[in-house]
Amino acid sequence: xxxxxxxxxxxxxxxxxxxxxxxxxxxxxxxxxxxxxxxxxxxxxxxxxxxxxxxxxxxxxxxxxxxxxxxxxxxxxxxxxxxxxxxxxxxxxxxxxxxxxxxxxxxxxxxxxxxxxxxxxxxxxxxxxxxxxxxxxxxxxxxxxxxxxxxxxxxxxxxxxxxxxxxxxxxxxxxxxxxxxxxxxxxxxxxxxxxxxxxxxxxxxxxxxxxxxxxxxxxxxxxxxxxxxxxxxxxxxxxxxxxxxxxxxxxxxxxxxxxxxxxxxxxxxxxxxxxxxxxxxxxxxxxxxxxxxxxxxxxxxxxxxxxxxxxxxxxxxxxxxxxxxxxxxxxxxxxxxxxxxxxxxxxxxxxxxxxxxxxxxxxxxxxxxxxxxxxxxxxxxxxxxxxxxxxxxxxxxxxxxxxxxxxxxxxxxxxxxxxxxxxxxxxxxxxxxxxxxxxxxxxxxxxxxxxxxxxxxxxxxxxxxxxxxxxxxxxxxxxxxxxxxxxxxxxxxxxxxxxxxxxxxxxxxxxxxxxxxxxxxxxxxxxxxxxxxxxxxxxxxxxxxxxxxxxxxxxxxxxxxxxxxxxxxxxxxxxxxxxxxxxxxxxxxxxxxxxxxxxxxxxxxxxxxxxxxxxxxxxxxxxxxxxxxxxxxxxxxxxxxxxxxxxxxxxxxxxxxxxxxxxxxxxxxxxxxxxxxxxxxxxxxxxxxxxxxxxxx
Numbered sequence: 001x002x003x004x005x006x007x008x009x010x011x012x013x014x015x016x017x018x019x020x021x022x023x024x025x026x027x028x029x030x031x032x033x034x035x036x037x038x039x040x041x042x043x044x045x046x047x048x049x050x051x052x053x054x055x056x057x058x059x060x061x062x063x064x065x066x067x068x069x070x071x072x073x074x075x076x077x078x079x080x081x082x083x084x085x086x087x088x089x090x091x092x093x094x095x096x097x098x099x100x101x102x103x104x105x106x107x108x109x110x111x112x113x114x115x116x117x118x119x120x121x122x123x124x125x126x127x128x129x130x131x132x133x134x135x136x137x138x139x140x141x142x143x144x145x146x147x148x149x150x151x152x153x154x155x156x157x158x159x160x161x162x163x164x165x166x167x168x169x170x171x172x173x174x175x176x177x178x179x180x181x182x183x184x185x186x187x188x189x190x191x192x193x194x195x196x197x198x199x200x201x202x203x204x205x206x207x208x209x210x211x212x213x214x215x216x217x218x219x220x221x222x223x224x225x226x227x228x229x230x231x232x233x234x235x236x237x238x239x240x241x242x243x244x245x246x247x248x249x250x251x252x253x254x255x256x257x258x259x260x261x262x263x264x265x266x267x268x269x270x271x272x273x274x275x276x277x278x279x280x281x282x283x284x285x286x287x288x289x290x291x292x293x294x295x296x297x298x299x300x301x302x303x304x305x306x307x308x309x310x311x312x313x314x315x316x317x318x319x320x321x322x323x324x325x326x327x328x329x330x331x332x333x334x335x336x337x338x339x340x341x342x343x344x345x346x347x348x349x350x351x352x353x354x355x356x357x358x359x360x361x362x363x364x365x366x367x368x369x370x371x372x373x374x375x376x377x378x379x380x381x382x383x384x385x386x387x388x389x390x391x392x393x394x395x396x397x398x399x400x401x402x403x404x405x406x407x408x409x410x411x412x413x414x415x416x417x418x419x420x421x422x423x424x425x426x427x428x429x430x431x432x433x434x435x436x437x438x439x440x441x442x443x444x445x446x447x448x449x450x451x452x453x454x455x456x457x458x459x460x461x462x463x464x465x466x467x468x469x470x471x472x473x474x475x476x477x478x479x480x481x482x483x484x485x486x487x488x489x490x491x492x493x494x495x496x497x498x499x500x501x502x503x504x505x506x507x508x509x510x511x512x513x514x515x516x517x518x519x520x521x522x523x524x525x526x527x528x529x530x531x532x533x534x535x536x537x538x539x540x541x542x543x544x545x546x547x548x549x550x551x552x553x554x555x556x557x558x559x560x561x562x563x564x565x566x567x568x569x570x571x572x573x574x575x576x577x578x579x580x581x582x583x584x585x586x587x588x589x590x591x592x593x594x595x596x597x598x599x600x601x602x603x604x605x606x607x608x609x610x611x612x613x614x615x616x617x618x619x620x621x622x623x624x625x626x627x628x629x630x631x632x633x634x635x636x637x638x639x640x641x642x643x644x645x646x647x648x649x650x651x652x653x654x655x656x657x658x659x660x661x662x663x664x665x666x667x668x669x670x671x672x673x674x675x676x677x678x679x680x681x682x683x684x685x686x687x688x689x690x691x692x693x694x695x696x697x
Contacts, residue, residue: 047475049527050484053494054562057555058296058573060492061580065293065309072312076348085323085355092317096272099305099313100231107133109243113141114410117403121145122178124403126410127185131239134422138194138410139187139240140165142178143249150251152389153244155270155277156186157237159261159284159373160211160300164193166405169260173378175400180382180392182256185244189233189262190424191215194411197424198652203417208653212300216575218424219301220657223582224649225431226664229301232424234269241274253278254389258381260284260373264330265303272321279388280322281381283330283373286315287341289583295338296563298576306663310585316345323349324358328384330377334370342366425652432649435666442673448629450668455590455625457597463605464489464598469496471506476530478539479548481505489554489598496558497599498525500539500548509606516547516608520596522617522640522694524557525550534639538614547608551599553592553622555659578658588659589621596626600633610634615641617694618660624674627681636678639686640694644671647690655693 079085111129125141144151156174161167165174165186174186188195191206191214198207198214208217219229237257245252256279259267264285271280289309292299308314319327327349331342346364353362365380375397383395411418442450451457467486474480479500487495499509519535521528528535529550539548552558561573578588600611612635615623620641627633645665648654675683689695 047530049524050472050475050496050558051524051560051562052469053486053496053559056492056494056559057561057577058563060490061577062290062294063492064584065290068309068312069288069290069314072314072317075312076351079352079355082355082357085352088352089320089323089356092313093272093321095311095313096305096318096321098311099228099307100234100269100273101226101228101306103231103235103238104132106239106242109239109246111243111246117407118145119401122175124408126408127243128410128416129239129243131236132422132427135427136195136416136419136421137187137236137240138165138416139185139243140174140408140410141244141247142174142182142184142186143247144178144181144183147181151181151183151249152254152256152385152391153183153185153247153250153252154255154385155237155240155244155257156184157233157240157257157259157263157266157270158186158189158192159259159263160189160192162192162210163405164188164195166193166403166408168402169373170263171402171408172375172397172400173258173260173373173381176378176382176397177385179398179400180386182385182389182391183244183247183250185240187236187240189236189266191218194409194415196415196417199415199417204413204415215300215302216658220575220661221648221654222424222428223658223661223663224645224666225428225435226667227428227431228306230269230303230305233266233302234273237266237270238274241270241276245276252276254391256280256385256389258283258385260330260377261371262300262303265299268315268318269305271327272318277322277325279326279385280319281328281330281384282319283377283381284332284335284337284371286319286329286331286345287337287339288316288344289314291338291341291344293580295336296573296576297336297338298573298579301579301658304579304582306582307585309580309583314345314348315341316348319345319349320352323352324356324361326361326384326388327353328363328365328380330380331364331366332369332371332374332377333366334368336371339366429650432646432666436646436670439666439668439670441676442669443677447669447673447677451593451625451629451674454662454665454668455593456586457590457594457629458490460594460597460601464602466497466509466602468506468508475526478529478536479543483507483509485509487599487602489595493554493595494559495554495595495599496525496552497602498529498550500529500543500550502543510547512607513545513547514608515545515610515612516549516603517542517612517614518596518599518603519548519550520613520615520619520623521550521552521557522615522619524560525552526557528616532616535614535616538637542612546612549603551596553595553619555588555592556619574657574659582663587661587663589625589662592622592659593625593629596622597630600626600630604632612637615639617641618657621660624671624678628674628677633681635682637684637686638688641675641685641688642671643688643690646670651691654691656691 109129115126117124258281260283264282267282367376469484481501483505563573620638
């Protein structure tokens with residue numbers, strides 16, 4: 001499902017809770033410059049915004065992941081002995097734990113069976129258990145009948161089906177395993193089936209979209225309180241295993257996990273995190289991160305464990321953590337998960353299992369179909385599990401009978417909202433309250449240190465080189481002429497800076513005067529210089545004594561990405577790149593702040609020692625952080641700046657993208673800390689906004 005945030009989200013705002021606020025006057029100052037009001041924008045110009053470098057940011061990520069892969073492949077190639085392989089497995093297990101962070105304390109499952117459906121050779125139990133206090137997980141337990149003794153067990157996480165465990169594909173493999181003697185627990189992921197986290201007022205419909213849409217909506221916001229959505233999904237799987245092993249029918253020495261697509265993702269994470277599994281078969285997920293990134297394959301937040309690439313891990317490594325236990329990985333020839341990457345991952349695992357003396361415990365199978373757990377792949381999984389458990393012979397799928405969604409429903413209405421449960425939003429909001437109570441306002445060096453760490457800022461060395469871009473015809477800017485410069489803040493990273501001028505400017509940036517205005521755009525400096533009366537009037541008022549610059553940081557304006565992925569606000573290219581940042585232990589907000597720090601260094605190197613930083617909307621976030629951190633900024637004007645991260649964490653509806661959020665921000669600071677610091681730089685906050693976002697966007 002691909003819906004825009006404009007379609008998904010009702011505008012909403014709340015007062016700050018538990019956050020140190022600036023005096024009300026600080027938010028209500030009026031800019032004394034002419035026309036600095038909320039005047040409606042001029043009629044849009046027919047001139048298309050400049051957009052010359054749409055693929056550059058993506059190519060930077062491609063180069064980064066290739067370098068990570070080269071280094072990781074060198075480490076794998078250096079494995080020569082069994083001892084080397086054992087050390088490697090121990091290392092990846094430790095790194096995986098760092099990707100997921102600490103899990104919550106185990107609490108009572110409070111499991112209950114709400115219905116039982118007898119079938120020929122097995123029965124289906126509709127089960128609800130709690131993976132966290134009052135956080136219900138709806139599941140179906142398939143139990144073989146008429147088979148003496150303990151039976152092997154299997155956990156079955158679902159892929160991204162709207163109806164979760166009731167989807168025919170997932171019923172099929174659960175039922176197929178049960179008919180062959182396995183006790184199978186298949187459960188709804190958050191945001192699917194009976195587990196909507198943001199139900200509409202009727203409790204049944206999805207308020208902000210179902211499946212991938214809700215995953216993104218939930219996962220992005222949770223980053224603010226240092227919650228990693230992959231850990232939430234994995235924790236449901238771990239607690240599902242706790243429930244399965246509590247059943248008297250299950251042989252604890254024979255417990256497998258299998259799933260397809262999003263369920264293949266969860267299977268992969270669980271292989272790395274849960275030592276009680278004795279066999280596994282992930283389907284339609286395994287490839288390499290290089291192939292995914294090169295192929296522009298975006299995924300949900302639960303598929304981006306933080307720091308994965310920063311730690312040199314890839315899909316195969318999460319499965320290597322399970323070695324030397326039996327593992328068969330499954331793919332499809334016509335899947336969008338690249339089969340070339342699957343084969344590369346398979347060879348890495350085969351090499352490791354060979355060194356461990358367990359080559360027979362690894363297998364790879366590519367089916368002939370497109371994405372999905374089709375019968376050939378299901379049968380490859382059956383045969384693998386049967387080979388290692390002896391539960392049945394061969395791998396032929398028995399006859400199946402697909403059940404109705406209603407039969408497999410664990411709740412009366414089909415949604416856990418009838419139970420008045422805790423939700424991811426309520427749990428995150430409560431954590432935000434706790435963090436606010438424990439957090440003290442940061443001042444001085446404590447604030448700059450926290451920002452540097454949480455924004456993951458690299459060191460700044462030297463002055464960035466720049467290119468002089470080909471001159472463009474007059475575009476209706478506040479001054480008649482302009483020059484455009486590509487400033488390379490990091491290798492290959494384009495930050496486009498425009499220098500306005502009353503006279504033609506065709507060469508290198510002129511030196512001086514001492515004072516400069518740097519405007520940081522919200523969406524496009526080119527368009528806003530032409531169409532926004534506020535910034536036009538501000539720059540015109542400064543033009544006689546001040547050098548005028550405007551800036552698009554990476555991924556904005558000139559370098560706004562246009563990938564083959566759907567360009568929705570919820571899960572388009574901007575989200576894709578922000579998610580990749582998490583894999584590299586970076587964040588888009590920090591990368592953009594770093595761009596501005598480098599631009600300010602560049603301006604000062606050209607004689608502009610006093611910078612008036614002006615920014616709007618999402619540009620105001622990077623502008624805020626850079627202004628706090630750089631002594632060269634002496635005056636700050638922000639329009640439509642976000643009031644606080646706390647408001648987003650504690651308001652159900654919000655419109656700010658992942659690229660605007662700083663992971664774990666609320667563990668250390670909130671934006672009012674920054675605004676307090678900027679009062680010393682004559683801060684003007686004009687028309688600040690809350691979770692509803694920038695007006696008119």
